Amino acid sequence: MSTDSAAGLLHDLAEYRARARRDRHGYWLPLLVFGVLILAAPLVYLPPSEWPPPRVQVSADGLFPGQIKVFGLTIEPLYMFGPGNGREIGNPMGVSWYWFGVVVLGLAGTVGWYRWRARRVGVETPTRLVVLAGSVGLLFLLGVVPLILGQALVLLFPGSYFYSNTAFWISVEVFVLAAAGTTVALWVRGGGPRPAWRVALASVGVVVALMSITIVFEAAFGHGHAPLLLLSVALLAVAAIERSAFCAVIAALFTAAALLANLYNMENVFYRFGFHVDYLNPRGEVFANLLLPAAVLIVGGGIAAWSARKASRRE
Template sequence: MERDRTTEAEQTLAQLDRLRDRSARRARGGAWLPAAGIALLLLASSALYRSPFSQLSAIEGEHPYWAGLPDQQRSPVASYLFWFLGVPVLLAGTAWWYRQRARRLGVRVPWPAFAGTGLGVLVLLAVIAAVPTSPPPDTLVLLSGPFWPGLLTPLLAPAAMAVALGWVERSWGLVIAGAWIVALAAWLCTTFPLGTVPGWMIGGSGGGGQLAWRPGHYLVLMALPLLAVATVRLVSARRSGA
């Protein structure tokens, strides 16, 4: 009899653990959509460049880099509007998504922190960009300094949004994806021409080299971790019925 009670208690605890895990997966099962939205925003921004995937004979990197990366953009105004309208639209869609999930599943996620982070970065960029600064030189900004004007890129907005979403959804994968975007943007936006690799980065003392990639390739590279996390979260959400 005592053994039966012990077995029954163990089964009850195991069932409670399964229910707890399922509830956690359901609560965090909505992260795939905003993560995919950030990735799609990055990929869509490739259309802002005059030649996102093919080489140009001459490149003029207009500063600030409102397209995101220091390369020939189609129109600075179009680039500016893309980010300062696209990010709020993405945040509005995310807010709608989480509200619908809260009504349907009864789970709530502190998404306003995610939304506030994205809008806050855009406002900060707009304020800083309004301060008169001299354009960066044509040589490596990392070597000729100061390099901070090169960091005035709208790519910081999706990066910050990914990190904030990772905090909200308790996902280290999203936090790492945001840090990955920051690392790539810091390198690409503080060197010119695009993809320049200083000698010290490759362990040499010479002039370094340059990758033959174009803006579209780097944007795909930035979006890949987000798409991977979105795929994993979507599969998990399907399995848990969220």
């Protein structure tokens, strides 16, 4: 085989690969849909003046609205999807269900979109990573966090102590120690089989690490925008399956915007630019926090859609 034909063949194969990748790219739609759903979210936050909150009714089992009993344990599965601590709104359960719907139906729709597109174009993108990332994130937000917050922490931090700065920093330290201890117990091997006591120690370490990181997570992300972080993980997974640098940049920018929405009050930025948010209306505050993440997705999705359309017209 001549060198020229080898170089030519490598060039042709690179073109086939690039074309197949371009043909299977479909991330513009999930970006646009999630962007619009995030931008529309403030409409769901009804102020108490418009929608008086229902009188809290405790069921015969002693359960508050949104709580369920699983194997005798009381948990509030949609806690991390709710409006967050200290936000006065008329329909907290409506907000929880909205975000739950955005995440679950949005991710199911993304997988369905890729399958539909595969039938139409003839080249299918693997979606397993998105399903896995979404499922693990959902399990964490719906199961692990509410279970630990509702059950185990009551024993560790009775009363309001749980919400203190001291509890937060103790949890950070406990997490670092537990994670390091578990790693040492599992990975440092002395040649023979791992002794049972080290496996038991590692198991306790995992539980303690999970409990302490949950306290840190709730303290940092319990202000009502945690679902954005779940969407970040899912969009990073979309960028990975698409093998697209542009999609990865958009997912990274969205992650940064989602962290900002969770950790910083964006009303301050609006205030500096002369926009005053009405403190009595939760929609304004929520809109201020969600505008940037939504804008990143809508602009990114728009550019991707435009470039996909341009490429298909050229061919």
